[in-house]
Amino acid sequence: MSLQGRIEDKSAKIGVIGLGYVGLPLAVEFASKGFSVVGIDSDAKKTASINRGVNYIDDVEDSKLAKAVSEKRLSATTSYADIADLDVIYICVPTPFTKNKEPDVSYIEAAAQGIAAGLRKDQLIILKSTTFPDTTEGILQPILDKTGLTVGKDYYLAFSPERIDPGNQIFTTATTPVVVGGVTKKCTELACLVNQQIINQVVPVSSPKVAEMEKLLENIFRSVNIALVNEMARLCDRMGGIDIWEVVEAAATKPYGFMPFFPGPGIGGHCILIDPYYLSWKAREYDFHTQFIELAAETNENMPFYVLGLIRRALSHVGVPFQKAKIMILGVAFKKDVDDTRESPALKIMEFLLQRGVQVDNICYNDPHVSEIRVSGVSFNSVPLTAESLAAADVVVIATNHSIYDADFIVEHANAIVDTRNLTKNIKGSDKISKLGAGTRF
């Protein structure tokens, strides 16, 4: 039977390389639609966990994963040995940047090498990792072409970026449209067809490069707009008497032409912070400097330093020298209600505190979603959020506004608060609170 026929009657075997925030939900979704799915991950702890039927990603329903494993529709391995058994292979590996903020596509290359070793006729490869334009055709395809097989004829290749928004209950894998750009028309058609098995709306575009650039536009759009509002937040602090959060909410009542973005302690996660650098790096190959995009990245990256200034001011307000201060951070995940700490500004802030001489024992954090973290080589465990732990800190920094946080309780027991997320929105007139973007009280 043709690959198209196997996808249509769900006998196609699906492979997912990289079983993290993107890959595991995808694998479970295909398995729950009746496909046989094999996940490949270099992390043996993850593959063992899946094979035991134990979920480790918040967005995946525990019972859905357990059912898929017990019904033998989902299994996981660290090995690429059986790549030839798979009909469709999704690549969902990380695309981080280096210390100097250059793209690191080595994970994509490693996955491509693993596939190439077993590539056979009639296989479809779909790259989902966010990356710069021309990765699919310029980096992935040459590795696969070395097998002697021809793209569009023997095997098929497409880029289809991921749009998952961890923690979002409304837009799930099924209800979030995805874009697909294949190397040839047939590649696009097959990649659309397989995506349609689990996603309601699939949008074909003319090439992988368009799909790669489209994904970067989505994320850079957010970076630029967050930077704009972060700049205005700092201006509000300087001017005093204007609360940026109230300003944004008022502007958002305009029914067209405005979309609210909110300020914060900086950008985190594996996308919005990193992706602008992927594009600006690629642009330099064409003697093009993406100044606007880099200015936004710089503005956002300055926010944790800015919060450090707010902490210093709060400490001087309560009369405690910076290096002797006891500081509690609330929320170390990069955004509310998730457990992901990658590039989290809270970790940056903790790193700055350590670098600037605050004692390790005087820094603590609470995060209901993150039980332990490492910062500058030091391990921290989440402490309970109690009246005592709040009162023991000279300043409490609200770095992430998890839904579970009770602003009244925090304000009642803390000595001083730096609120970077407007958690204390409904508490007026407290001289304990310094809120980012609301005119510094201290």
Ligand SMILES: NC(=O)c1ccc[n+]([C@@H]2O[C@H](COP(=O)([O-])OP(=O)(O)OC[C@H]3O[C@@H](n4cnc5c(N)ncnc54)[C@H](O)[C@@H]3O)[C@@H](O)[C@H]2O)c1
């Ligand atoms: N997390 C998100 O919200 C999100 C949203 C959209 C797009 N993306 C993009 O999707 C990609 C994956 O992101 P993620 O958040 O799922 O990352 P992740 O770190 O959660 O998962 C990646 C997985 O790949 C595995 N891996 C690394 N190299 C491998 C290899 N050679 N072979 C097999 N497995 C390997 C890792 O062990 C890890 O489990 C990135 O490009 C990211 O930018 C992420």
